[in-house]
Amino acid sequence: MGVGGRTRARSRFGLRAGGAAVAAFGALAGSLAGASGAAARDGAGLPYSQVEQVAHGVTYGQFTVAGGKGAVTGYLLTVDLSDPRVRVDLLTPGAVAERAPVSRLADTAQAVAAVNGDFFNITDEHPGVTPTGSSDGPEIAGGRALKAAVPDAQRFGPAMPPGGTTRDVLGVGADRRARLDRLTLAGDLRTRQGSHPLGGFNQYALPEGGIGAYTAGWGTVSRERAVCGSDTSRAAACATDTYEVTVRRGRVTAVSDAPGQGAIAPGSTVLVGREAGADALRALRVGDRADVSERLVPAASRVPYAFAVGGFTVLRDGAPLPGLDATTAAVRTAAGFGARGRTLYLLALDGTAAADPGLTVAEVADVMRRAGADDAVNLDGGGSTTLVTRGPGQAAATVRNNPSGVAERPVANAVGVFSTGR
Structure with missing residues (x-):
C-alpha cells in the first residue's frame, strides 16, 4: 500500500481516536515499555505515541527519540515467542540470488509483519559482472540452511565493530528462543x-x-x-x-x-x-x-535453528559493544531480543531524511536497549529499511515507515512474523 494507506492507518490508531483509545494506548504502552528486564532495570522504555495490536502476540508501536542529529521517528514490532500461536521465519524471494520488496515477501508468505534483513550484493565494482542480490551472511529458513557467509572483506554494509564477522547471526531455535550465534x-x-x-x-x-x-x-x-x-x-x-x-x-x-x-x-x-x-x-x-x-x-547453541539471519552485533547482555560507530547517522533496521530469548524486537527508522536524520549505530544499540532488548544486531538500512504489518482482514501488508527511496527497495531477505488464530 502507498503513503496514503500509511497515513490512514496512523490516524486511525493514533491518540486522536478518543478517550477510550487513549486509555487503552496508555496501558499497552506501559506493557510494552516494561516488557523485558533491560527496560525494567533502567526504568526507561521508549516514548510511544501509537501502539497497536497486530495479531496474537504481535504488537506494533511508533515513537520519536532525540538523536545526535535531531529527532527521529522509529517503528517497533514486539513479538512474544512464548505464545504458541506465534513464530518467526526468514522470508526469501524463492532463490538466494533474487530480490523482492518486503511487502511482497510478507504477502506471499501470509506473514502478519516483517522487516528487511541482511545487507546484500546490490551493486558491483567489476565491469560486466552481474550483481547477484544475494545476502552477506548465512540464511536459515524453515530449519533448512540456504547459504553460508561471504568472506569478511567481501561484505556490503558499514564497518563491523571489532571482532565482528559475516558469520554472525540472530536466530530462533527449535525451542522458540532467540539467540545470537555464529554459523x-x-x-x-x-x-x-x-x-x-x-x-x-x-x-x-x-x-x-x-x-x-x-x-x-x-x-x-x-x-x-x-x-x-x-x-x-x-x-x-x-x-x-x-x-x-x-x-x-x-x-x-x-x-x-x-x-x-x-x-x-x-x-x-x-x-x-x-x-x-x-x-x-x-x-x-x-x-x-x-x-x-x-x-x-553453530558456535554457541546445540539447539537446531528454525530461522537465522545475518547481522552484526551491537548489543550484548544489555550493553552496547565497544567500538560502535557513534558518528554516522543513517536510516537503520535492527533486531534484538529480551526475556531470555522469549521476546523479539524488530526496529525500523523513518526514511524521510529531511525530517528524520537517522541514528548512529551506537544510538541504535541504545534504542534497542530502551525497547527491552538485551542482545541485538544491526540489519541492512538506508533505502532497504522497511517495516510492514498486515492486520486482521487486510489482504495486503501496509508499509508503516517511509522508505528513503521513491518506493520499496527489493531486498534479499526479511524477518517474517506469523500468528495463527487471529
Missing part, C-alpha cells in the same frame, strides 16, 4: 584423488583458492561474481584461473572452464573453483565419483 560452513568435496574443504555454499563471493557449492536454491543468476574480489578487497580483480564442475548422484556430469549461469537442476550441485580450488576441480572428468556435503555449524 560456520562445514563441508567438503570427496573424490578418489582426496578430500577438499568447501569455501562456500550458495554465496556471491568465495575465498581465494576456494571451492563453492551451488544448488537449485541459488537461482538463475550467473555464478561469475563468486570468483571476483580477494580475501582483503571486495573490489580486487576477478580470478582468471577458474573451473566449474556439475555433480549429480555422486558423479561428475559436466565440466567448464568458467562459472556459468541459469537454473541448476534439483538434485544437482555445481562446484565453482578459483586458483587452487580450480586446480582441484580440473583433475575431475565426466563420470568420476564425487560426493559433496555441506552444513552450517
Whole structure:
C-alpha cells in the first residue's frame, strides 16, 4: 500500500481516536515499555505515541527519540515467542540470488509483519559482472540452511565493530528462543584423488583458492561474481584461473572452464573453483565419483535453528559493544531480543531524511536497549529499511515507515512474523 494507506492507518490508531483509545494506548504502552528486564532495570522504555495490536502476540508501536542529529521517528514490532500461536521465519524471494520488496515477501508468505534483513550484493565494482542480490551472511529458513557467509572483506554494509564477522547471526531455535550465534560452513568435496574443504555454499563471493557449492536454491543468476574480489578487497580483480564442475548422484556430469549461469537442476550441485580450488576441480572428468556435503555449524547453541539471519552485533547482555560507530547517522533496521530469548524486537527508522536524520549505530544499540532488548544486531538500512504489518482482514501488508527511496527497495531477505488464530 502507498503513503496514503500509511497515513490512514496512523490516524486511525493514533491518540486522536478518543478517550477510550487513549486509555487503552496508555496501558499497552506501559506493557510494552516494561516488557523485558533491560527496560525494567533502567526504568526507561521508549516514548510511544501509537501502539497497536497486530495479531496474537504481535504488537506494533511508533515513537520519536532525540538523536545526535535531531529527532527521529522509529517503528517497533514486539513479538512474544512464548505464545504458541506465534513464530518467526526468514522470508526469501524463492532463490538466494533474487530480490523482492518486503511487502511482497510478507504477502506471499501470509506473514502478519516483517522487516528487511541482511545487507546484500546490490551493486558491483567489476565491469560486466552481474550483481547477484544475494545476502552477506548465512540464511536459515524453515530449519533448512540456504547459504553460508561471504568472506569478511567481501561484505556490503558499514564497518563491523571489532571482532565482528559475516558469520554472525540472530536466530530462533527449535525451542522458540532467540539467540545470537555464529554459523560456520562445514563441508567438503570427496573424490578418489582426496578430500577438499568447501569455501562456500550458495554465496556471491568465495575465498581465494576456494571451492563453492551451488544448488537449485541459488537461482538463475550467473555464478561469475563468486570468483571476483580477494580475501582483503571486495573490489580486487576477478580470478582468471577458474573451473566449474556439475555433480549429480555422486558423479561428475559436466565440466567448464568458467562459472556459468541459469537454473541448476534439483538434485544437482555445481562446484565453482578459483586458483587452487580450480586446480582441484580440473583433475575431475565426466563420470568420476564425487560426493559433496555441506552444513552450517553453530558456535554457541546445540539447539537446531528454525530461522537465522545475518547481522552484526551491537548489543550484548544489555550493553552496547565497544567500538560502535557513534558518528554516522543513517536510516537503520535492527533486531534484538529480551526475556531470555522469549521476546523479539524488530526496529525500523523513518526514511524521510529531511525530517528524520537517522541514528548512529551506537544510538541504535541504545534504542534497542530502551525497547527491552538485551542482545541485538544491526540489519541492512538506508533505502532497504522497511517495516510492514498486515492486520486482521487486510489482504495486503501496509508499509508503516517511509522508505528513503521513491518506493520499496527489493531486498534479499526479511524477518517474517506469523500468528495463527487471529
